[in-house]
Amino acid sequence: MVLAEGGSEMIVGRPADxxxxxxxxxxxxxxxxxxxxxxxxxDGVAALxxxxxAQHPDIDLLVNAVSRTIWDVDGGVMGGASGNGK
Structure with missing residues (x-):
C-alpha cells in the first residue's frame, strides 16, 4: 500500500539472501x-x-513484525513474544 501511493519502504531481515x-x-x-x-x-536493535x-531520517512509520517485544533499546532489555520481559 505504501509503495502504491508513491512512498518508499525499508525491509529488515536476518538472513541476507x-x-x-x-x-x-x-x-x-x-x-x-x-x-x-x-x-x-x-546491540543489534541499536545498530538497526x-x-x-542515517539512511532514512524522515521515516514516518515503523512496523515491527519481529516475534519479540523490544522494551528498552538503551538498556538492551528484550521481552519475549508474550511481552512479559522473559
Missing part, C-alpha cells in the same frame, strides 16, 4: 531498501536504529 529476495520482489512496485539485521540483542536514522 531472503531479505534481498523480498526486496527484489517488492522493488517492481517502487522504492524499497533492504537491511540485514539481527534483532535478538539490544542507527542505520535507519
Amino acid at each position: 531472503t531479505t534481498t529476495e523480498a526486496r527484489n520482489e517488492l522493488a517492481v512496485l517502487g522504492d524499497v531498501a533492504a537491511v540485514t539485521a539481527d534483532l535478538s540483542s539490544g 536504529l542507527e542505520t535507519i536514522e
